[in-house]
Amino acid sequence: MDRIESIKDILDKRELAIAEDDRRAVNKANKALNSTIKANVIKAQEALGADNKYKEYFVNNIEHIKELLVINKEINTIEEAIGLIHQVDFRYIFGLDVLMEEPFACEFINSERRISLAFTTEEKANVGVEKEMERFKGKEIIVSSYERFGMYIKELVVSGENTEAWITYNLTRNKYLYMVGSKKEDNPYVIISFDILDLCQIFMKCDISKAIQGLCELLGIRIKEFEEVRGRYERCKSFVRNNLTKDKFPILFELIGEQIPKLETIFEEGIDKLYYHGESKEGMVFSASMQYLADTMGKRKSTINPIVNIFALLGLLQKPDVRSGIYGKGCNNDITYYYIPEYNNEIFQKAEQLAMILLYNGERVTASSFSYSICIEKFGQEIANKIFKDKVTKARAS
DNA sequence: AAATGTCCCTCGTGCGAGGG
DNA sequence: CCCTCGCACGAGGGACATTT
Numbered sequence: 001m002d003r004i005e006s007i008k009d010i011l012d013k014r015e016l017a018i019a020e021d022d023r024r025a026v027n028k029a030n031k032a033l034n035s036t037i038k039a040n041v042i043k044a045q046e047a048l049g050a051d052n053k054y055k056e057y058f059v060n061n062i063e064h065i066k067e068l069l070v071i072n073k074e075i076n077t078i079e080e081a082i083g084l085i086h087q088v089d090f091r092y093i094f095g096l097d098v099l100m101e102e103p104f105a106c107e108f109i110n111s112e113r114r115i116s117l118a119f120t121t122e123e124k125a126n127v128g129v130e131k132e133m134e135r136f137k138g139k140e141i142i143v144s145s146y147e148r149f150g151m152y153i154k155e156l157v158v159s160g161e162n163t164e165a166w167i168t169y170n171l172t173r174n175k176y177l178y179m180v181g182s183k184k185e186d187n188p189y190v191i192i193s194f195d196i197l198d199l200c201q202i203f204m205k206c207d208i209s210k211a212i213q214g215l216c217e218l219l220g221i222r223i224k225e226f227e228e229v230r231g232r233y234e235r236c237k238s239f240v241r242n243n244l245t246k247d248k249f250p251i252l253f254e255l256i257g258e259q260i261p262k263l264e265t266i267f268e269e270g271i272d273k274l275y276y277h278g279e280s281k282e283g284m285v286f287s288a289s290m291q292y293l294a295d296t297m298g299k300r301k302s303t304i305n306p307i308v309n310i311f312a313l314l315g316l317l318q319k320p321d322v323r324s325g326i327y328g329k330g331c332n333n334d335i336t337y338y339y340i341p342e343y344n345n346e347i348f349q350k351a352e353q354l355a356m357i358l359l360y361n362g363e364r365v366t367a368s369s370f371s372y373s374i375c376i377e378k379f380g381q382e383i384a385n386k387i388f389k390d391k392v393t394k395a396r397a398s
Numbered sequence: 399a400a401a402t403g404t405c406c407c408t409c410g411t412g413c414g415a416g417g418g
Numbered sequence: 419c420c421c422t423c424g425c426a427c428g429a430g431g432g433a434c435a436t437t438t
Contacts, residue, residue: 258400290431303401305432336431368400371433388432 040192044108044202054203057095065093065218072220074227078212078275081223082197085215086175090196091167093218094203098167106165108202109180109191118153125153163191213275226274229284232342233267239343240264249348255355256314256367259307263316265297266308270340282320282339289336306370312387313375314351315341319389354379 048054058065069088075081091098098104119125164182169175170193178199181190194202200211216223244260246253256263270277270286277284290301290308297304311317318339341347357378358365365374375384 289429291429300402301430302403302432302434309432366399373433 037192037194037198040109041194041198041201044194045205047108047110048202050205052203054094054096054199055205058093058203061095062218066220068092069218070220074222074224076224078223078225081212081216081221083174084219084221085196085212086173088196088215088219089176090178090199093196094199096167100167100169103164103166103183106163106180109163109165209273209275216275225284226277229277230271230274233270233340236340236343237264237267243343243345243348249352249355251359252314252348252352252355255359256307256310259310259367262297262304262307263311266293266311266317266338267340269293269296270338278337280320280337280339282318285320285337285339287337303368306368309375309387310367310370313370313379313383314354315347316343316351319387 069092071084073084075084090096119128163180164184165178165180166183168177168179170177173195175195178194179190180192180194182188196215197208197211200206200215201208204211204214206214215221240260240263243249244253244257246257266288269288273286273288277286279285290305293308294301294304308317312319318341320337320339358370362378365378372384372388375387
């Protein structure tokens with residue numbers, strides 16, 4: 001059972017790294033552990049599907065669960081929230097009617113057996129695989145093959161019966177865990193352990209931020225740094241509604257009056273993604289790609305792009321310098337992070353001035369025709385670089 | 399004037415080859 | 419067995435000509 005061995009191996013390595021105070025090795029082991037948990041979360045999500053009995057139990061009994069578990073607390077950071085969430089006995093949330101440490105059948109993680117076979121010729125390999133597969137008739141088998149050292153290697157992954165699971169409270173990690181493996185005395189083992197946030201992702205088919213958000217709402221945990229952001233966005237929204245009018249800021253209204261719904265969508269997006277906000281020098285920021293924003297607005301990204309950049313120029317949106325260091329599939333691009341300041345008359349006065357320059361100072365530039373080169377022409381390189389952070393844009397312009 | 403379609407450029411990632 | 423390099427690919431921001 002090499003899945004168990006590989007987990008054990010990672011845990012051993014981590015223990016060793018901690019003992020030796022090797023930060024790099026600890027990080028590496030943690031990363032490996034996280035990625036196996038993540039892979040298992042995805043596997044379990046697929047096995048259970050979007051509608052499952054755990055989700056059903058939660059949805060049907062939400063009021064009762066809330067009454068039972070609510071803690072009504074205001075705290076400062078998301079880390080504190082996670083600490084509190086880990087203390088929740090999730091048996092009540094997902095209707096797991098079992099005692100602590102009592103084994104029961106796990107319905108979403110199968111035991112898995114890996115068998116590696118080496119042969120001298122391809123024919124022998126094929127025959128050997130056939131023979132081996134006979135032993136596991138009726139079970140799902142995935143075969144992969146490759147050549148190594150002149151040998152033909154066949155690898156079989158046989159999915160087995162349901163595994164055992166049990167609930168435990170881990171004193172060193174300070175949280176309830178859903179353990180998967182076997183408690184048999186002669187050969188106990190652990191395939192994987194899930195905490196409440198992993199389970200929430202599996203059962204509710206969501207990601208970690210939504211899981212935290214959902215559990216905070218359930219438990220009545222209010223995170224100050226997020227609630228402040230929510231409040232600011234709400235105030236900005238009503239400031240726009242009450243002040244961005246033809247009579248109060250005529251030129252600004254002429255420039256972006258038509259775009260107000262897009263600005264509102266960005267606020268709604270920010271509120272929806274409240275728990276995805278991250279810390280930056282400017283304050284709490286969130287990310288939304290051009291494509292994503294365009295989709296939620298039912299437009300093309302090339303329509304949205306100049307509008308977002310106009311908002312940035314006007315100071316209604318700031319593009320902070322975020323260096324997350326991660327960029328790629330499923331990650332947020334560093335240049336699509338936004339900080340939204342508290343709107344007031346001063347900001348709008350400034351925006352009115354800028355709108356004046358765009359529309360009536362030299363060549364008339366409308367919101368949808370705003371671009372990097374136009375920005376340089378009207379406002380200079382420095383301001384343009386603050387708004388247009390894409391390297392391609394700059395490479396092309398030079 | 400706004401929206402769209404198409405294209406361009408770069409970066410991160412995955413994968414296989416080759417070296418230690 | 420692990421690290422590094424090169425290469426192809428897809429995602430993403432943005433420009434620009436064309437359509438609505």
